[in-house]
Amino acid sequence: MAKSWKTLVNGLWNGNPTFRLLIGLCPVLAVTTRAVNGIGMGLATTFVIVCSSVLISLLRKVIPDKVRIPAYIIVIATFVTIVDLVMNAYLPDLHQVLGLFIPLIVVNCIVLGRAEAFASKNGVFASMLDGIGMGLGFTWALTVIGAIRELLGSGTVFGLKVVADGATTIGVMSLPPGAFITLGILMGIMNMISARQKKRAN
Amino acid sequence: MSESVRMVVVLSVIAMVSAAVLAVVYGKTSVIIEENAARALESSVLEVLPGTATVNIIRREQNPLREEDPKEMREKEQKTTIIYQGVDAQGRIIGYAFVGEGNGYGGAIRVLVGVDESTDQVINLKILNHSETPGLGSRVEEEGFRNQFVGKTAQDPIAVNQDINAISGATISSRAVADAVRTALKDTVELYRGGE
Amino acid sequence: MNLFLLFLSALLVNNFVLVRFLGTCPFMGVSKDVDSAFGMGVATTFVLVVSAAVTWLIEHFILGPLSIPFMQTTAFILVIAALVQLVEMFLHKTSPGLYKAMGIFLPLITTNCCILGLAIMSVQNAYNFIEAVVFGLGAGLGFTLALVLMAGIREELRFADIPEPMLGAPIAFICAGLLSLAFSGFAGLI
Numbered sequence: 279m280a281k282s283w284k285t286l287v288n289g290l291w292n293g294n295p296t297f298r299l300l301i302g303l304c305p306v307l308a309v310t311t312r313a314v315n316g317i318g319m320g321l322a323t324t325f326v327i328v329c330s331s332v333l334i335s336l337l338r339k340v341i342p343d344k345v346r347i348p349a350y351i352i353v354i355a356t357f358v359t360i361v362d363l364v365m366n367a368y369l370p371d372l373h374q375v376l377g378l379f380i381p382l383i384v385v386n387c388i389v390l391g392r393a394e395a396f397a398s399k400n401g402v403f404a405s406m407l408d409g410i411g412m413g414l415g416f417t418w419a420l421t422v423i424g425a426i427r428e429l430l431g432s433g434t435v436f437g438l439k440v441v442a443d444g445a446t447t448i449g450v451m452s453l454p455p456g457a458f459i460t461l462g463i464l465m466g467i468m469n470m471i472s473a474r475q476k477k478r479a480n
Numbered sequence: 481m482s483e484s485v486r487m488v489v490v491l492s493v494i495a496m497v498s499a500a501v502l503a504v505v506y507g508k509t510s511v512i513i514e515e516n517a518a519r520a521l522e523s524s525v526l527e528v529l530p531g532t533a534t535v536n537i538i539r540r541e542q543n544p545l546r547e548e549d550p551k552e553m554r555e556k557e558q559k560t561t562i563i564y565q566g567v568d569a570q571g572r573i574i575g576y577a578f579v580g581e582g583n584g585y586g587g588a589i590r591v592l593v594g595v596d597e598s599t600d601q602v603i604n605l606k607i608l609n610h611s612e613t614p615g616l617g618s619r620v621e622e623e624g625f626r627n628q629f630v631g632k633t634a635q636d637p638i639a640v641n642q643d644i645n646a647i648s649g650a651t652i653s654s655r656a657v658a659d660a661v662r663t664a665l666k667d668t669v670e671l672y673r674g675g676e
Numbered sequence: 677m678n679l680f681l682l683f684l685s686a687l688l689v690n691n692f693v694l695v696r697f698l699g700t701c702p703f704m705g706v707s708k709d710v711d712s713a714f715g716m717g718v719a720t721t722f723v724l725v726v727s728a729a730v731t732w733l734i735e736h737f738i739l740g741p742l743s744i745p746f747m748q749t750t751a752f753i754l755v756i757a758a759l760v761q762l763v764e765m766f767l768h769k770t771s772p773g774l775y776k777a778m779g780i781f782l783p784l785i786t787t788n789c790c791i792l793g794l795a796i797m798s799v800q801n802a803y804n805f806i807e808a809v810v811f812g813l814g815a816g817l818g819f820t821l822a823l824v825l826m827a828g829i830r831e832e833l834r835f836a837d838i839p840e841p842m843l844g845a846p847i848a849f850i851c852a853g854l855l856s857l858a859f860s861g862f863a864g865l866i
Contacts, residue, residue, distance in 0.1 A: 300704060300845055304789050308697035341494075345487045349494050351757060355750035356498040360505050363746065367512035370520065374609075381749045381796055385789040387701060454695050455857040462842075462849030469841035499747060506746040587801040611801075652681070 285404055289411030295388045296419035296461075297468050302388040305379045306420055307457040313436050316424030317417060318372045319379065322365065324413025326357045326383050331397040331409035338398050350393045351384070358383045388412060426460050427451045521592070521608075525564045525577045528594025528604040532566035532574055539563075540671045563672055566594070573597045576672055579608065580664025582656030587611045589620070589653065591660040593629075600669055602632045605661065612653045619647045620657050629661055634669045638662040679810050686814030692790045693822040694856040699790035703823055704848060706781065713827035717820025719781045721813070723763060724791060727756050728812030731795035732805055752795045757786045790819060825855060 293299065296306050305323070309315045330353050334341075341349045362380045365373045373380065383389065392412055397405040425435050431452030433441035441447070450456050525535050540561045566574040577594040590608040595601065607621045619625065628644050638658055640646045646654035692698045699720070706716040731752050739748055764782045767775040785791065794815055798808040829851050838847050 301701060303700040303704065304697050307700055337494075341490055342483065342487045344483075345491050348754065348757065349491060351753055352491075352494050352498050352750060355753055356502060359502050359746055359749050362749070363502075363505050363509040363513075367509040367516065370513075370516045378793055378796060378800075382698075382789045382793055384749055384753050385787045385792050387787050390787060450857070453860065454697065455853040455860065457697070458849045458853030458856055462846045462853065465849065466839075466842040466846040469846065473841060498750065499744075502746045502750075503744075587797075 282404065282407055286407045286411040289408070289413070289415035290418070291415070293412075294415045294419060295412055296416060297465055299388075301391060302386040302416065303461075304382065305386065306416075306423065307454070307461065309376055309379050310420055310424040310427055310457060310460075311431065311452045312375075312428045313421055313424040315372070315375055316420035316422075318369070319376055320413070320417025320420045322361050322376070322380060323383055323386060323388070323416055324410065325361055326354065327389050327392055327413045327416075328406060328409035329357045330354045330389060331392055331405040332402055334393045334397040335400060335402045335405035346398065347390075347394075350390060350398075354389050354393070355384050388416060423457070423460055423464065426464075427456055431456060521564070524592050524606050524608065525566060525594070528577050528592055528606050529566035529575050530604070531568045533569040534567050536565040536567060537562060538565055538576075538672070561668065561671055563668060575603060576668075578664055578668045580660035582658070582660035582663075584610055584612050584620075584653045584656035589656045589660060591657055591664075593661055593664060595665070595669070600633050602629050602661070602665070605629055607657070610653070612650070618653075619650060620653050622647075625654070625657075629658075632661070632665075634666045638665070679807065682807060683810050683814040686811050687818040687821070688859065688862040691818045691822055691859050691862075692793075692815045693819055694852070694859045696793070698793040699788045699819055702781075702784060702788055703819075703826060703852070704845065706784075707823055707826040707830055707848075709831060710824060710827045712781075713823040714820065716781045716784075717816075717823045720785055720788060720790070720819055721816025723756075723760060723782075723785050724794060724812040724816040724819075725809060726763070727759055727791050728794055728798060728808045729805070730755060730759060732798065732803075732808040735795075735799050748796070748799070749792075752792055756791050756795070760786045790815060822855070822859075826852060829855070 289295065291298075295301050296303070302323075305319050309319045330350070333353055334350055337349070337353075358381060361383070362373075365376075365380065392409060396408045400408070429435050429440065430448045431450075433439060433445060433447045448456075451460065522535050526532050540563060561578070564577045566577065568574050575595050575597045577592055580591045580593055582589050582591070587610075589610040589612070592606045592608050594603045594605065596603050605626055607626075610618065610620070612618050612620065625647055629638070632638050632643070637643055638661055640651065640655045640658050644654065644658050686692070690696055693700060693703045702716055702720070707713050734751060734755060735748070739745060739751060760782055764775075767782075794812055798811055803811060826848075830848060833847060833851070842850075
């Protein structure tokens with residue numbers, strides 16, 4: 279039980295794909311102009327990671343070693359296309375905003391990375407937990423960045439107005455440079471918190 | 481079973497299962513996706529033709545070639561233009577709307593143009609989709625820019641630097657919208673009136 | 677569309693890395709020194725141009741006629757992966773010098789999202805064959821430019837006095853933000 283818990287929470291902080299491993303950065307920067315987009319993108323990616331991790335873990339003894347990468351790619355691409363189609367049908371507005379970055383989940387290094395590093399070596403249940411942890415770690419990172427950029431760039435959070443009328447917003451935060459700068463500062467803050475925790479533990 | 485045969489079999493099975501699953505999902509969702517697109521376009525028509533209660537869809541065949549050209553060639557060149565006619569609650573025709581396309585910086589910009597039934601003047605327009613640079617080219621969506629087109633007819637030049645002021649720093653995007661409105665307006669007014 | 681405009685747009689104004697955020701992972705990973713940044717850029721440009729051509733042919737001669745648009749993502753990514761392998765083998769056999777320079781970067785290119793992103797974008801924008809290839813070339817050179825500039829900045833950063841929590845990736849992101857801000861100046865180019 280303790281081990282399962284550890285697998286699950288690994289992706290949330292210590293092994294956080296965005297802030298710690300620095301992988302899957304393109305959607306992190308591109309779609310986080312609003313908090314809602316961050317959640318949408320994060321959950322879509324979580325779905326793909328969990329489904330493909332489970333399936334790959336199930337098939338890990340069937341797939342010959344030499345062709346494992348193409349096999350993983352087909353599995354992942356299938357789930358991505360399902361997300362793409364379903365989202366287009368039932369959440370057309372969100373689909374329009376995320377656009378190109380939905381099919382690009384295929385080349386998100388987190389998905390293939392978890393398949394190769396975890397799901398191909400572990401059981402179905404552990405792979406599922408790992409997928410959920412990584413996916414949610416990715417989701418919260420995207421949501422926080424989205425909320426910060428939305429607040430500074432357009433004065434709203436989750437579409438609700440939080441600054442006074444007439445207050446100046448920093449437009450550049452919703453533009454591409456804002457994405458890089460927000461991520462850089464957040465990473466610095468995370469490093470600072472971790473350093474402090476380590477000091478206290480000693 | 482030898483190793484290489486197994487590789488081929490496993491990969492083919494995975495690929496086939498994947499294709500089958502996707503075909504099913506595509507079949508189920510494509511209907512909804514098309515309905516959504518049609519509904520979205522209809523609600524856009526309501527925006528550019530205020531007061532509209534129902535939208536009629538008019539299809540007009542357009543053929544740039546003449547009678548004496550070979551039949552196959554004419555069929556190939558034939559294209560259908562869709563015009564949306566807005567009718568109010570009393571059954572009066574308010575106007576008609578159509579989609580125009582221009583080439584912007586990041587790709588095509590599609591514009592829905594609403595035109596008044598009696599005067600053939602532009603009532604309003606709406607940018608349906610674009611992939612222009614956020615904060616610059618995307619400003620063609622702003623009301624101040626779009627309002628410049630209100631009241632124009634097919635006889636007006638509708639060109640940047642003549643009767644339309646471009647957004648500074650986004651000349652290409654502004655020109656694309658003006659192009660889209662100008663070409664679509666001229667063709668569609670003729671088609672719409674010619675078919676009566 | 678005017679080919680030159682398309683090229684310029686992909687190269688500077690809508691720079692793939694700094695404005696469209698495609699290929700950010702190698703942009704952060706391989707920008708520690710100018711030489712390897714240049715190698716990565718050239719290798720990526722090469723694959724971008726070839727894959728722009730190949731995926732265009734796949735779209736117009738296989739996916740389009742069979743009307744199976746839902747296989748697009750799967751087909752493109754498999755073709756790109758295979759293509760990268762082929763390029764790697766071809767270079768290994770024919771030109772050891774070039775292989776030595778580009779070889780280590782090639783496996784990383786499959787998961788560089790600018791390759792797949794470019795393929796999908798040129799389908800969405802209905803580019804013809806020549807436009808797709810020019811688009812690929814512009815995007816590749818834009819990627820190289822951003823990568824080399826970033827590597828130059830990071831080489832200088834080594835001598836800067838940076839607060840400890842900001843060392844490494846965080847400061848690199850801030851610099852990337854400033855670079856992106858500079859590139860947004862190109863927006864009024866035409």
